[in-house]
Amino acid sequence: MSAGLLEGEEAPALVVNGDGRSAYVLICEHASNRLPKRLGTLGLPAFELERHIAWDLGAEQVARRLCRLTDAPLVLQRYSRLAYDCNRPPDAADAMPEISETTTIPGNTNLSPTDKLARIGDIYRPFHTAVAELLDRRAAAGVRSLVVSIHSFTPVYKGEQRAVELGILFDRDRSLPERLMPCFATVDARYNEPYGPRDGVLHTLNLHAAPRGLAHAMIEIRNDFLSDDRGQAGWAERLAASFAHSAAH
Amino acid sequence: MSAGLLEGEEAPALVVNGDGRSAYVLICEHASNRLPKRLGTLGLPAFELERHIAWDLGAEQVARRLCRLTDAPLVLQRYSRLAYDCNRPPDAADAMPEISETTTIPGNTNLSPTDKLARIGDIYRPFHTAVAELLDRRAAAGVRSLVVSIHSFTPVYKGEQRAVELGILFDRDRSLPERLMPCFATVDARYNEPYGPRDGVLHTLNLHAAPRGLAHAMIEIRNDFLSDDRGQAGWAERLAASFAHSAAH
Numbered sequence: 366m367s368a369g370l371l372e373g374e375e376a377p378a379l380v381v382n383g384d385g386r387s388a389y390v391l392i393c394e395h396a397s398n399r400l401p402k403r404l405g406t407l408g409l410p411a412f413e414l415e416r417h418i419a420w421d422l423g424a425e426q427v428a429r430r431l432c433r434l435t436d437a438p439l440v441l442q443r444y445s446r447l448a449y450d451c452n453r454p455p456d457a458a459d460a461m462p463e464i465s466e467t468t469t470i471p472g473n474t475n476l477s478p479t480d481k482l483a484r485i486g487d488i489y490r491p492f493h494t495a496v497a498e499l500l501d502r503r504a505a506a507g508v509r510s511l512v513v514s515i516h517s518f519t520p521v522y523k524g525e526q527r528a529v530e531l532g533i534l535f536d537r538d539r540s541l542p543e544r545l546m547p548c549f550a551t552v553d554a555r556y557n558e559p560y561g562p563r564d565g566v567l568h569t570l571n572l573h574a575a576p577r578g579l580a581h582a583m584i585e586i587r588n589d590f591l592s593d594d595r596g597q598a599g600w601a602e603r604l605a606a607s608f609a610h611s612a613a614h
Numbered sequence: 615m616s617a618g619l620l621e622g623e624e625a626p627a628l629v630v631n632g633d634g635r636s637a638y639v640l641i642c643e644h645a646s647n648r649l650p651k652r653l654g655t656l657g658l659p660a661f662e663l664e665r666h667i668a669w670d671l672g673a674e675q676v677a678r679r680l681c682r683l684t685d686a687p688l689v690l691q692r693y694s695r696l697a698y699d700c701n702r703p704p705d706a707a708d709a710m711p712e713i714s715e716t717t718t719i720p721g722n723t724n725l726s727p728t729d730k731l732a733r734i735g736d737i738y739r740p741f742h743t744a745v746a747e748l749l750d751r752r753a754a755a756g757v758r759s760l761v762v763s764i765h766s767f768t769p770v771y772k773g774e775q776r777a778v779e780l781g782i783l784f785d786r787d788r789s790l791p792e793r794l795m796p797c798f799a800t801v802d803a804r805y806n807e808p809y810g811p812r813d814g815v816l817h818t819l820n821l822h823a824a825p826r827g828l829a830h831a832m833i834e835i836r837n838d839f840l841s842d843d844r845g846q847a848g849w850a851e852r853l854a855a856s857f858a859h860s861a862a863h
Binding site: 454455456457478479481482485486489490494497498500501502504505506507509537565568571572575576577578579 | 703704705706727728730731734735738739743746747749750751753754755756758786814817820821824825826827828
């Protein structure tokens, strides 16, 4: 299947603490801004690849801290969502976006079926296989996992300022979001903001958690809180506390 | 990952007409009553392995005819649902059932995590990977697939006679079922009977079709109509006609 897009490079999924004993499993689809060498810079200047269009700033650091605090396994994606957005199905127009926010991505225009299949087969498919196999192992061991994906969002999008600080997102199953929410009474926390199921952002959870009947939630933290260690540590600690609270209720 | 359950045996997924040009993709999770050699007979007498508890009688024949009539790709499962029911997630109690209908399955009692993981990793996971890769290839080529799974059900279940002849099953998305249903005005056709989403039978479609935003339906035909060539051919022709009708509306 592989067209060898990542030949000689790292695998797209990095499983951290795979044997962790927490009930929670963490997923971070937008952890990295790395591009496969064969894609060059996708025709973008360097500063664009540092922006939120390429990755979720601070999300990996929060997820790694949370993994250490809670002993949860964590699956990180190693490549930028500009190469393939692993929180979108291959059938979605924005899986390999031609435009992100207001930036045209030259290296994503007029992709051939072969180009697309290389990105799907070498980035999307192995990432989700790694998540599936982790959940399979836990299921075989009789563990009922709680699945949480960790994201960050930009405070200004298309020129609009966002007041929301924390989003707890869900599609059909709001059981875990409702247990997490009471732990964030002192921040501007909202359900399904700044994105929600209509934006297609529940893909990973609809792919892995819902069909298994596993409770799940998507966490979105405003990235201006995550620009330094202190902010990242603080949010990881809050989330760890909310996980403990939810498991107890 | 593999514990070698199927060593020297055929792969669990058989893709027929993979390059077929129909908009439809067919899936038949319960096509076979074959057991992996290492599982013996699961402690069952031969007649039990011929019954509907082991497979969907006639479903493979209808699906293969439908594949030829419509040029749709078809993914068949080669092993019995008593080894692993590929229309159930690894987290479900009935994925490797200890009891099916009223029959105890001795070879499925007290399975260890290692036993379970071998069946998940060697039967369930590669089957669904084959379905996913087929849909990935079509997505890369810009095809929006319509996904239909083909099943049959027993006319008598736990002593109760069933009047329904055809079930068209769905969970959230009823668009394709509503386009198919008008083509079955002369039979006892019902939505979400004799099973529905509450029974967990929409697993395959919730795993592959819904997260991609692809229209889908699950077809259940009462198996007393499928005991001979004539019955199988008649139902395949009706379904082919309904597919053509749905694609046109």
